[in-house]
Amino acid sequence: MSNVNITINDKPVSAAQGCTILEAATSSGIRIPTLCFLKGLVPHANCRICVVEVEGSRTFQPACATKVSEGMVIHTDSPAVRQSRKNTLELLLSRHSVDCHHCLRIGSSKCDDLDPTFCEMCFFCDCVREGICELQALAREYKVDILPYKLQPELYSIDLSTECIVRNPNKCIKCRRCVDVCTNVQTVHALSIVNRGSDIQVMPSMGKPLAESPCVQCGRCVQVCPTGAIHGLDKKDELIYHTHSYTTTTIAQVSDDVLDELAKLSKMKRSELDICHIVAGLKKIGVDYVVNEEVALSRGQAMAAQCLAENAATCERPIIITSSHAAAQFVNRYFPSLSGNVFSYDSAQQQFGKLVRENWSQEIKLEPSKKIYTISVTSNNDNKGEATKNGSVDFVINARELYRIFLRTGVNLKKIKKVDPDIFGVAVELAPPMMRLLAPVVWEIGSSVEEMDVTVGGLTLKAVVGKTLGHARQLLEQVKNETSPYQIIKISA
């Protein structure tokens, strides 16, 4: 693949043939703002924020979807393009609930009045995204102070039917990330885009409440939504109340999976942040005990290892294992004939809840008069659905929510003195191949299944790990058609 020579903002750039303007700009260190674009998904180019001027074209071109060609001359930040982006933002914000646009504390909407660091600490703002909203960030950047249109009142009701994933259509900018993820990556087909023109809405299947649609509460839509249109049910206030209270005992388990996002949000290098910072922060806000997930995770994995040891060799059909609540629901909904083949083992969260209730309350001599609240800190949003359904833990907090809690309570991760986590119980040791098979999965758009050989009871068995529900569907179709080459299939959401 040869390169092509293009010019971006009067700077000569050599770009790989077939790449988009956005890719070429990013690799040359030139930033083009985006909103609907999400790496791994086919670009829709519907937000028109990434539009750029291409000499020779009367209309602006979307950088995320336009491929470079030899001699292309591009301007990413001309006054005309900036004006276009501002116009688009004005249009989007005019039909968006504006509780985020007007700072109640200062009493101003003018971006110049808002000091970024000050604003981020303010918690009077009603929006659930509280300053981590991609739309709000762009509005600030392009100084969208005045909305020149008739603001529409809240047109749609909020969908709380699942009790863990909340849909607020009044904040939706119809970027379609959630629909794409639900349809193409997760293949759940719970979300869709309906109607036409300004009536279009992102809605669960056939307009039903989310709980009545095929939704399995995998929480990936929450992960990709750029605004506060789909988010996890917010229980931060309740959590802080209990951590501060003297009449309760609170115990938290922190998963390693929050570290990446938490570091990014706190503007720290990943190498500068480890779990001991989080432990210190949580203890500072009154959490009595904080553990890492090693013990609980390993005990859950041991359950799986035992099941495999007992069944894998003798089973005629592949054994399907999962610690994901959403994945188990997915099987029940779409592959009911295979439900009997699925062994659900405890996730780290589920084990943690059990351990606190059954084992640790004696071990750490928790006062019986005090109510115990369990907090699971994890970025895997699937856990929210599981806790809501099964009541395994009382609170599930992801990286974003943890960041907001620390900001509100004045915890500064950059300066706090590290504290080691408490240790209760002993982790179970597993053989390395089993560790590899049962390791927590990182959900990523565009990932592939991972094949491996696993030795169980002296036999080497073919195993595969699916990392998305789309993989799960693929793998389960094979089992249904009796064409599966695997003996062990691990699925996750």
Add this chain to the structure above:
Amino acid sequence: MKEKYVEIIREYKRESLLDVLHALQEVDGYVTSEAIEELAEEFGSTPARIYESASFYSMIRFAPPSEVTIQICHSAPCHVAGAVEVIHALEDELGIRMGETTSDGKYKLEYVECLGQCQDSPCLLVNGILHTRIDPEKGRELVRKGGVRL
């Protein structure tokens, strides 16, 4: 009803999705959720995807229509030819505004976009039947005759 839907879907299966939807709409006057579910089943798709496509199109209805639906062409040529006066006459005769239904639920007034009959504008549809060169008096007469062809 399910059998009727399946029969239609299988008859029209080689046709496009919209042709199947038109045929299903003939059964009840609108496309029911049950019909969508059957359609999803027969097409190997999901109700979310079928409804996603179907809801895009103006001619596909998802709720029972009124007994008499009067659709007036809203486009520029009909406007220039005097559609506004016809609209006022209809609104006055029925006592409702465009987009509304009479309190007894019998009549609904709607806009429709260019019907491709601009040589005979203003035009309107009454329960899908075309009426052309409508003036305010003819409009009132249509209502008084209960929507029957003039």
Add this chain to the structure above:
Amino acid sequence: MIREMRIVLRNAGKINPASIDDYISAGGYKALKKARTMDRKDLIGMLERSGNLRGRGGAGFNTGSKWGSAFQAEGPEKYVICNADEGEPGTYKDRIIMENDPHTVIEGILICAYAIGAKDCYIYCRGEYRDINALLKLAIMQAREKGLCDDVEIRVASGAGSYVCGEETALIESLEGKRGEPRLKPPFPTVAGFRRKPTVVNNVETFASVPVIVEKGADWFRAIGSLNYPGTKLICLSGDVVHRGSIEVPTNVTIRDIVYGFGGGIQDGRAIKTVQVGGSSCGFISPEHLDISVDFESMRKIGGALGSGAVMVVDDNHNIVDILVSISEFFAHESCGKCAPCREGTLRVAELVKRVADGEGIQADLEQIRTLADHMSRSCFCALGQSATTAISSAMSLFPNDFQSKLKAQEV
């Protein structure tokens, strides 16, 4: 004055449209037989180099080039789609063609299928034209029974009330059973169209012109009308003219000929205010340009467009802002909703225009309309959004007083 010249409508009123025997007696399907003896490259070259048959849907792309691109594309699976989703307000020419002579369209489609090597063809006909749908199906069956189709299959697919499905990529999406939302271009349909295979999408009138060109030759066709847009064009008259109807004229006819010659002038002896050529997505023509001929280049020079060939005549009894209400609400209703500037912009433009038309508008509203028009014409995803405000911009520059007279009286 130039006379009407019926090429596409050569059989209209002379044959029974539901009779293939009538069509054949009138010389029908000779061109198809001739085409099938020709080398495909020569056939396409005839259309491309000499004939310069420009697409009659509105975009005016060279038909031969389009067919050539599909012919050269890789793979055995290719498609021909006839765009019969006529939806541009003021346009009814395709209905007239199909009502009077469906076989000329079918013959054109079969010639195209032969040229590019396609075995499957579709006619996407708007859902509102139910009787035509049935007539087309009958005509196809007749052609098949006569053995004229070879092993080519033609199917009729219904639309269901969506103007944007007239855009070729949106049409393809709709035909595939999805929402009628336009696709990114490139890739163009001739490379990756229906089912991502090479596809030719042409308008009804374009296909209807093909048999005569094949029969009589490219030079004959090129000698008719204007050089940059040869042949005839169906013009649809509507609005305040005496004779409203469809006429077929050489493309060097002037707007004056159309309005006063064929159209019989303005009704009730009123004066002309303006003419909108090309439908709601095109601008208004000032009366000082009545002597411009309607071919592509001449129209472009005065900042207008031939478009679909719709000619809507407006007399001096109208305030242009009232007409713009229909136009802006049309686009708001027909926007597919995919891209933010069109979805939100058409809604707000319609709101603002209505406010001004109802006498509730202020100067700032006009400024805001201009801002939106400027924004949408450059940032929207497809031609619908980009041209949704063309009529408004043109009206603002031609008739500023119409707007000013509607504004709320300023408080002193």
